[in-house]
Amino acid sequence: MGVLGAATMCVLAAACGGQAHHDHAAASKKADSAFGAEMAQSMRRIHLDMTAAPVTGDPDRDFAAMMIPHHQGAVDMARSVLAHGHDPVLRRLAQEIIVTQRQEIEVMRRRLETAPGPAATVTPSPTGTGTGQVRGPGHGGPATGPTVAVSGRDRVYTADQTSNTVSVIDPSTNRLLGVIRLGDPVPASLSPLYKGQLLVHGLGFSRDLRTLAVVSIASNSVTLIDTATNKVKGTVYIGRSPHEAFFTPDGKQVWATVRGQDYISVIDPVAMREIRRVPTANGPGMVLFHPDGRYAYVPSSFTPEADVVDTRTYQVVARLPQASPFSPNLSVSRDGEEVWFTLKDSGKVQVMSGTPPFRILTTLDTGPITNHVTLLDNANGSFAYVTVGEENAVKVYRRGGANPRLVATIPTGDLPHGVWASGDGTRVYVGLENQDAVLAIDALANRAITTIPIGQQPMALVYVPQAVPSGPGTSGLVPLGVAARNGHIVLIAPGGDRRKGHATVSVNSLGSLDLLEMAASGLTPGENHTLWLADSRNASQGRRESLAEFTTNVAGAQVVQAIGPLREPLTPSTADRDRRRYLVVTRRGATEPVLVQQRP
Helix, strand or coil, X not given: XXXXXXXXXXXXXXXXXXXXXXXXXXXXXXCCCHHHHHHHHHHHHHHHHHHCCCCCCCHHHHHHHHHHHHHHHHHHHHHHHHHHCCCHHHHHHHHHHHHHHHHHHHHHHHHHHHCCCCCCEEEXXXXXXXXXXXXXXXXXXXXXXXXXXXXXXXXXXXXXXXXXXXXXXXXXXXXXXXXXXXXXXXXXXXXXXXXXXXXXXXXXXXXXXXXXXXXXXCCCEEEEEECCCCCEEEEEECCCCEEEEEECCCCCCEEEEECCCCEEEEEECCCCEEEEEEECCCCECCCEECCCCCEEEECECCCCEEEEEECCCCEEEEEEECCCCCCCCEEECCCCCEEEEEECCCCEEEEEECCCCCCEEEEEECCCCEEEEEEEEECCEEEEEEEECCCCEEEEEECCCCCCEEEEEEECCCCEEEEEECCCCCEEEEXXXXXXXXXXXXXXXXXXXXXXXXXXXXXXXXXXXXXCCCCCCCCCCECCHHHHCEEEEEEECCCCCHHHCEEEEEEEECCCCEEEEEEEECCCCCCEEEEEEECCCCCCCCCEXXXXXXXXXXXXXXXXXXXXXXXXXXXXXXXXXXXXXXXXXXXXXXXXXXXXXXXX
């Protein structure tokens, strides 16, 4: 075990871990108050973070790695006293603790970054919590502990489903650096000889931050990419229509949900092959893990059931009822106590307990086309950020077990989809599916910072702190090219009453063709509709062509697609205004429009 030795580590574990268990048990008895609950949570984190700190054999490194979470725990407790306590002497002491302990944390963090020898990294939680832990190469364990500030070594990645690219953003400048091209646009990608990836959709990353896992739905694949060089390490082909993939906390496996079937594909990322299958409810949507790796959480996209899998036995140990069948996304809290998953079809979010006995804690009505969720902790508290496509907004909830509270609604842009927090929980990044952009949000002030143009129709989004260990990290990136040609349109109900329906539309160039995607909401649930390309905004007048037919879901919403030479007639230049065509939606078989094009 190196210089510290096994005996030393046992003493540390007894002194810190054993005491933390004792203190946690005592504090839990007092957790009937907000202060008691906060103190119990702080002690849980201290214990988890100190025992999970890397042991390299270097006394200086190991001391700093364990003392950082120790000091952070003291800061958290001091903040709780300031929020709830009244004794002026203790409040003053708490303020001094916050200042001095944070200064000491910064000293130790900088020593870890600059000390000679193997570089320690700050690893984000794979559960999307936006928190991190200092660890050295090869160390696993729960992804909790000290946070890392936003820097130019961090990266934001989006999976761009229409352009078949991965967009790469530097969050320190909020600038697109380029894209990793994994496939060609339609129609080249439909050739029988096509070898690239198609419908690039899902994203995950490894515990050491050095590998990105990219899921492509139509080519049934998981592509592993080196984050430092942006080079493809290899591609593993699995079952029908995979959706999302993530590394296990120990980094030894990649679990990919095979949504078109009824199992999780377990992949060896070194051998680049599937090594087993884990049966689940039909249509597994996403998988994430408890921070200690014991459990995997798997909601379904086709079955109203969320499964909990024991990662040691690969068996489902709990089956919980979903409020509706279609869940595409989930997030796990930093301490593993809460699991939030979205229900896109019914516009809800459910919160379940992350430890036995597993149970649904609450169900929230968030709004139609509820897409993704991320959980984070920062100086303001513990929060959940939920993307709601119907409102073109992110809803922010203060977490609290069975009693989360809506505290902010942040306007975003057209059809927010993927969402993830920065390593320190101070930023949130949101992919705008029908705007071909990413929105950066200040998570302390809950306000938009800037919008960043990227590839076409971003789906999943992840934030990877310290993804680039050195250098600019731009090798292998290419410009957007044809993916930069797009148009964006809004449809509203006649008379402008948003409550009677509205839609956002993106029209993306595929080269010789264009892909149109419309996200409609506010319509009557369960009704059949037709999307028309018309000479006039009034579908009963002039020539019209049917582009697609669709049925609204239980929330009165639906996402519709069509392919054709559509961008130029729908978003013509000034010289070609006489060739303009319009989008109109009617009930099937009717002529009176329920939605008409508003702009451009």
